[in-house]
Amino acid sequence: MTTQQYYSLTPETVITYVHQRPQLAGIFHPGESLEAVEVGDGNLNLVFKVWARADHKRTVVIKQALPYVRLVGDSWPLPTDRARIEAAALEIHARFVPQHTPKVYDFDPVMFAITMQHLDEHLIMRKGLIQGIKYPLFARHIGLFLARTLANTSDLVLDYKTKKEEVARFINPELCKITEDLVFTEPYRQVERNLFHKELEPQVLALQADEALRAEVAQMKEKFMTQAQCLVHGDLHTGSIMVNQTETYAIDPEFAFYGPMAFDIGAVIANLLLSYASHEVRTPDPDKRADFRQYLTASIIELWQVFSREFQPVWDQVDPINMPKAYQDGYMLRLLQDTAGMAACKMMRRVIGLAGVEDIRGIQDVHERAIAGSLALNIARALIMNRGQVSSIDHIVELATAARPTYPWTA
Amino acid sequence: MTTQQYYSLTPETVITYVHQRPQLAGIFHPGESLEAVEVGDGNLNLVFKVWARADHKRTVVIKQALPYVRLVGDSWPLPTDRARIEAAALEIHARFVPQHTPKVYDFDPVMFAITMQHLDEHLIMRKGLIQGIKYPLFARHIGLFLARTLANTSDLVLDYKTKKEEVARFINPELCKITEDLVFTEPYRQVERNLFHKELEPQVLALQADEALRAEVAQMKEKFMTQAQCLVHGDLHTGSIMVNQTETYAIDPEFAFYGPMAFDIGAVIANLLLSYASHEVRTPDPDKRADFRQYLTASIIELWQVFSREFQPVWDQVDPINMPKAYQDGYMLRLLQDTAGMAACKMMRRVIGLAGVEDIRGIQDVHERAIAGSLALNIARALIMNRGQVSSIDHIVELATAARPTYPWTA
Numbered sequence: 001m002t003t004q005q006y007y008s009l010t011p012e013t014v015i016t017y018v019h020q021r022p023q024l025a026g027i028f029h030p031g032e033s034l035e036a037v038e039v040g041d042g043n044l045n046l047v048f049k050v051w052a053r054a055d056h057k058r059t060v061v062i063k064q065a066l067p068y069v070r071l072v073g074d075s076w077p078l079p080t081d082r083a084r085i086e087a088a089a090l091e092i093h094a095r096f097v098p099q100h101t102p103k104v105y106d107f108d109p110v111m112f113a114i115t116m117q118h119l120d121e122h123l124i125m126r127k128g129l130i131q132g133i134k135y136p137l138f139a140r141h142i143g144l145f146l147a148r149t150l151a152n153t154s155d156l157v158l159d160y161k162t163k164k165e166e167v168a169r170f171i172n173p174e175l176c177k178i179t180e181d182l183v184f185t186e187p188y189r190q191v192e193r194n195l196f197h198k199e200l201e202p203q204v205l206a207l208q209a210d211e212a213l214r215a216e217v218a219q220m221k222e223k224f225m226t227q228a229q230c231l232v233h234g235d236l237h238t239g240s241i242m243v244n245q246t247e248t249y250a251i252d253p254e255f256a257f258y259g260p261m262a263f264d265i266g267a268v269i270a271n272l273l274l275s276y277a278s279h280e281v282r283t284p285d286p287d288k289r290a291d292f293r294q295y296l297t298a299s300i301i302e303l304w305q306v307f308s309r310e311f312q313p314v315w316d317q318v319d320p321i322n323m324p325k326a327y328q329d330g331y332m333l334r335l336l337q338d339t340a341g342m343a344a345c346k347m348m349r350r351v352i353g354l355a356g357v358e359d360i361r362g363i364q365d366v367h368e369r370a371i372a373g374s375l376a377l378n379i380a381r382a383l384i385m386n387r388g389q390v391s392s393i394d395h396i397v398e399l400a401t402a403a404r405p406t407y408p409w410t411a
Numbered sequence: 412m413t414t415q416q417y418y419s420l421t422p423e424t425v426i427t428y429v430h431q432r433p434q435l436a437g438i439f440h441p442g443e444s445l446e447a448v449e450v451g452d453g454n455l456n457l458v459f460k461v462w463a464r465a466d467h468k469r470t471v472v473i474k475q476a477l478p479y480v481r482l483v484g485d486s487w488p489l490p491t492d493r494a495r496i497e498a499a500a501l502e503i504h505a506r507f508v509p510q511h512t513p514k515v516y517d518f519d520p521v522m523f524a525i526t527m528q529h530l531d532e533h534l535i536m537r538k539g540l541i542q543g544i545k546y547p548l549f550a551r552h553i554g555l556f557l558a559r560t561l562a563n564t565s566d567l568v569l570d571y572k573t574k575k576e577e578v579a580r581f582i583n584p585e586l587c588k589i590t591e592d593l594v595f596t597e598p599y600r601q602v603e604r605n606l607f608h609k610e611l612e613p614q615v616l617a618l619q620a621d622e623a624l625r626a627e628v629a630q631m632k633e634k635f636m637t638q639a640q641c642l643v644h645g646d647l648h649t650g651s652i653m654v655n656q657t658e659t660y661a662i663d664p665e666f667a668f669y670g671p672m673a674f675d676i677g678a679v680i681a682n683l684l685l686s687y688a689s690h691e692v693r694t695p696d697p698d699k700r701a702d703f704r705q706y707l708t709a710s711i712i713e714l715w716q717v718f719s720r721e722f723q724p725v726w727d728q729v730d731p732i733n734m735p736k737a738y739q740d741g742y743m744l745r746l747l748q749d750t751a752g753m754a755a756c757k758m759m760r761r762v763i764g765l766a767g768v769e770d771i772r773g774i775q776d777v778h779e780r781a782i783a784g785s786l787a788l789n790i791a792r793a794l795i796m797n798r799g800q801v802s803s804i805d806h807i808v809e810l811a812t813a814a815r816p817t818y819p820w821t822a
Binding site for chain 1: 566571572574575576578579582583584585587588591595596599600622623625626628629630632633636637638639640732733734735736737738741742
């Protein structure tokens with residue numbers, strides 16, 4: 001067995017693999033007994049947890065890119081180059097927010113495998129939110145993560161040359177294409193891969209028939225495809241965030257590329273609002289529901305406030321003659337408005353498109369699931385159709401909380 | 412002498428060079444007597460005309476990139492990679508508008524030299540406009556050139572993968588940096604390299620003190636640096652256009668990169684408006700002046716009309732479900748508004764910044780030169796400050812023709 005050639009790892013071969021990597025010799029002793037399990041629940045990769053039988057604290061996660069989309073099978077090939085992208089993005093994140101980035105111990109460009117810190121005291125945030133768990137530091141952490149990673153990879157900070165070379169280094173056509181199709185194209189037309197419930201069909205058909213809405217979505221898609229503003233994570237939903245009560249980590253930046261800041265910020269807000277919609281039925285007790293929703297909307301407001309505050313040092317160091325205050329304010333306002341639009345697209349795709357979220361698709365009762373989906377679609381509609389008038393983060397929250405499910409009244 | 416290593420050509424060595432290139436054997440006979448002259452009047456390159464003594468019709472132009480900015484000297488080094496960019500851009504232009512693109516016979520990646528069609532029956536358009544010569548087909552030709560080259564290199568036509576690979580292939584950091592500095596930064600602040608006449612100083616200082624204007628310029632700069640919309644020529648002023656009464660050629664795309672369409676369209680319009688401003692004093696006879704200005708403004712309107720019409724086939728082939736009519740109309744309107752903003756920046760830099768245009772800087776009388784410069788600045792101000800309200804190309808022309816010189820009344 002050699003690592004000179006790519007092969008898919010298994011829980012058995014991954015142990016031999018770990019012992020062969022000199023980069024991991026500081027963690028595991030030569031030849032010591034290891035255990036491994038495959039835990040990947042994403043769509044694109046194998047993910048193994050490996051630990052020393054003698055000391056479970058010595059543990060790593062190994063993520064290996066498969067040459068096809070796991071969810072669909074080998075009929076949808078996908079370049080393993082995304083492992084290089086992910087490793088490079090993690091390196092940059094570690095530079096700016098090490099406290100929110102899993103440590104990378106090893107990147108193997110032959111096996112397209114990244115060996116990294118095992119976040120064994122953390123939960124995937126989506127699973128926590130489904131259970132109604134609050135993460136009081138999340139908004140502050142993710143606001144900081146967004147401000148640091150987005151601002152520091154933009155033209156506001158990078159010199160002209162590095163920025164352009166980074167755009168080239170992070171071109172990521174195949175993964176961007178998945179987003180272009182699944183987020184910005186398929187949900188708004190009749191496509192076989194779309195996946196929603198019969199109960200929601202009237203509302204989905206009405207949404208797809210709305211030309212004004214489709215025109216707004218097309219603008220957001222254009223920005224996604226042309227606005228090389230900074231290195232975005234590219235897939236920052238609550239399934240890409242590991243949390244507990246004190247720590248927050250952003251994982252899985254394999255979709256990273258030079259795109260609009262609003263795409264990442266919108267992704268986080270969209271997923272908080274999908275949770276908000278899901279608790280319409282997931283939390284029947286009105287007081288508990290209101291309380292958890294209050295947590296979610298306060299988190300949205302706080303993350304933007306922290307983001308703006310942490311972005312400020314960047315504005316403080318730009319040249320105020322060429323980037324006067326009026327421009328800086330306009331920049332942040334345009335960013336907020338685009339964030340509303342991007343969040344809307346990310347919400348609609350999760351209800352209508354191929355890849356859903358457990359928050360809503362995991363609701364057992366078909367009727368309840370339709371109510372949550374209907375509410376999510378109406379929040380999204382309010383955000384994208386009022387995007388141009390959005391003037392503050394509170395305004396976004398007001399638009400979201402004013403929305404109601406259409407189902408079952410028009411069904 | 413060998414071409415295995417770079418050296419600067421001279422009128423003597425270029426003849427030996429030509430005979431050594433097998434790619435040119437179809438034009439010149441082995442060892443035949445050739446004549447050559449250096450004619451470069453640009454800032455960045457050597458340009459030779461070479462012809463057969465026995466037959467002046469067998470002639471080429473050889474453009475060699477110098478490793479520094481010619482205008483400034485070897486204190487400003489500049490990568491010769493721009494010759495690769497120019498050859499690659501000319502190849503793409505030839506694919507879409509061969510009738511408006513000089514034929515390339517040879518690209519030598521060692522000498523950074525392009526051997527191309529000698530346009531010996533054409534004049535640099537700027538020189539013709541200064542003399543008050545009308546080019547009745549120019550607007551139609553350049554409108555077609557813009558529509559074909561910009562649309563066909565955008566996401567509207569290219570597949571997702573080619574587009575992104577082309578963005579990487581055409582990263583052009585050093586040449587973009589020149590534009591970022593000379594067009595979008597230096598004219599709006601006090602910089603030693605700026606070059607304008609004492610007489611204009613009060614108006615320039617007032618413009619530089621205008622924060623609202625600087626905020627608009629900053630937005631245009633942001634678009635220039637982040638909007639990877641299509642392959643733009645990048646330097647499409649009237650000195651990069653060769654014309655006669657029947658033909659139009661766009662030359663010198665060494666500044667090409669993936670940027671905003673509006674930058675190229677704005678460059679053409681800016682230079683027609685700089686000519687418009689210059690004839691305030693260049694053509695004292697009011698009837699003659701009105702007549703030539705009528706030609707210039709009609710050309711601006713016609714070039715946009717032709718551009719829109721020739722763009723239409725691209726809209727006809729996109730998917731109207733995901734890019735509905737409302738989006739298409741919005742796209743063209745945003746493009747027009749950005750064109751007004753880009754044109755304004757290109758005008759201001761030519762009056763205030765390091766690199767001027769002969770139309771205005773070539774006016775002998777200091778007082779007259781200041782009048783023309785003042786008018787150009789006021790046209791630019793009207794365009795950029797009203798950019799967001801621009802609703803048609805006629806509207807742009809109205810804004811321009813309503814402007815008047817401030818000098819000497821406030822001087």
